[in-house]
Amino acid sequence: xxxxxxxxxxxxxxxxxxxxxxxxxxxxxxxxxALLVIIVIVVSGSF
Amino acid sequence: MSITHTILPFSSSxxxxxxxxxxxxxxxAKRGLHQLLWGIGMIFYGIGGFCEAFYGxxxxxxxxxxxxxxxxxxxxxxxxxxGTVYLxxxxxxxxxxxxxxxxxxxxxxVRVFTAQLDPSLMTSSLHTGAELSGHAIVTPGVRSLTPFxxxxxxxxxxxxxxxxxxxxxxxxxxxxxxxxxxxxxxxxILPAFGGAFxxxxxxxxxxxxxxxxxIFIFAGYxxxxxxxxxxxxxxxxxxx
Numbered sequence: 001x002x003x004x005x006x007x008x009x010x011x012x013x014x015x016x017x018x019x020x021x022x023x024x025x026x027x028x029x030x031x032x033x034a035l036l037v038i039i040v041i042v043v044s045g046s047f
Numbered sequence: 048m049s050i051t052h053t054i055l056p057f058s059s060s061x062x063x064x065x066x067x068x069x070x071x072x073x074x075x076a077k078r079g080l081h082q083l084l085w086g087i088g089m090i091f092y093g094i095g096g097f098c099e100a101f102y103g104x105x106x107x108x109x110x111x112x113x114x115x116x117x118x119x120x121x122x123x124x125x126x127x128x129x130g131t132v133y134l135x136x137x138x139x140x141x142x143x144x145x146x147x148x149x150x151x152x153x154x155x156x157v158r159v160f161t162a163q164l165d166p167s168l169m170t171s172s173l174h175t176g177a178e179l180s181g182h183a184i185v186t187p188g189v190r191s192l193t194p195f196x197x198x199x200x201x202x203x204x205x206x207x208x209x210x211x212x213x214x215x216x217x218x219x220x221x222x223x224x225x226x227x228x229x230x231x232x233x234x235x236i237l238p239a240f241g242g243a244f245x246x247x248x249x250x251x252x253x254x255x256x257x258x259x260x261x262i263f264i265f266a267g268y269x270x271x272x273x274x275x276x277x278x279x280x281x282x283x284x285x286x287x
Contacts, residue, residue: 011219028232038243043194
């Protein structure tokens with residue numbers, strides 16, 4: 001009878017980082033979008 | 048002469064040069080092109096801060112202005128971002144982008160050093176003239192170069208840091224690199240906002256954001272290359 005390998009258990013960072021990191025990713029991502037909008041406005045105004 | 052217009056940019060400059068030295072020392076040992084580009088980028092950052100401090104202490108100088116605008120306003124973000132490109136993108140594409148950046152940088156240098164300047168234009172309804180401002184450039188088309196370089200720098204440096212952060216977080220590995228890239232992304236975006244706020248007339252925004260940006264990028268780099276000593280252990284959870 002073949003022995004089956006147990007399914008790998010999902011890894012997680014400690015709870016504080018699990019909560020904070022997605023928030024940080026989202027906030028900085030939004031900031032990048034805002035900055036790109038500003039740059040587009042500035043470029044549009046230059047032409 | 049105020050602290051904001053002298054000590055802040057001077058501190059930013061010193062920190063940038065120290066950071067550049069550390070990165071280039073690491074490049075010398077490991078020969079990663081990304082480290083070379085980051086080191087060059089941080090030298091540009093330092094030159095920009097030095098020119099700002101010089102202006103705050105000694106007043107207008109056309110050479111200092113041109114150096115500030117070229118290195119601090121146009122090139123720094125793009126060259127830092129190019130370092131990240133070498134880290135994340137296949138070498139053939141990275142070299143191609145580097146060639147484009149090099150040609151564009153030479154073009155930018157020619158335009159800046161041949162531009163007509165009028166320092167009185169730095170004092171406008173939105174600006175006091177206490178900070179360096181691209182408004183001193185009279186020749187049309189020079190200032191419009193900046194957003195393209197900054198756009199490339201933002202997408203590559205900040206975007207690259209966010210992408211790296213997401214990659215490591217998705218796999219739940221190398222927590223120190225997740226945190227380091229978060230600090231780098233935040234630090235990289237600060238000067239860009241400072242420049243934008245300055246362009247819209249918010250006083251002192253540029254110099255404050257530049258110093259904070261340098262601090263966060265430096266801290267992020269140190270965090271990213273240093274595994275955490277008492278690393279929080281990855282928690283294995285059951286599949287159920």
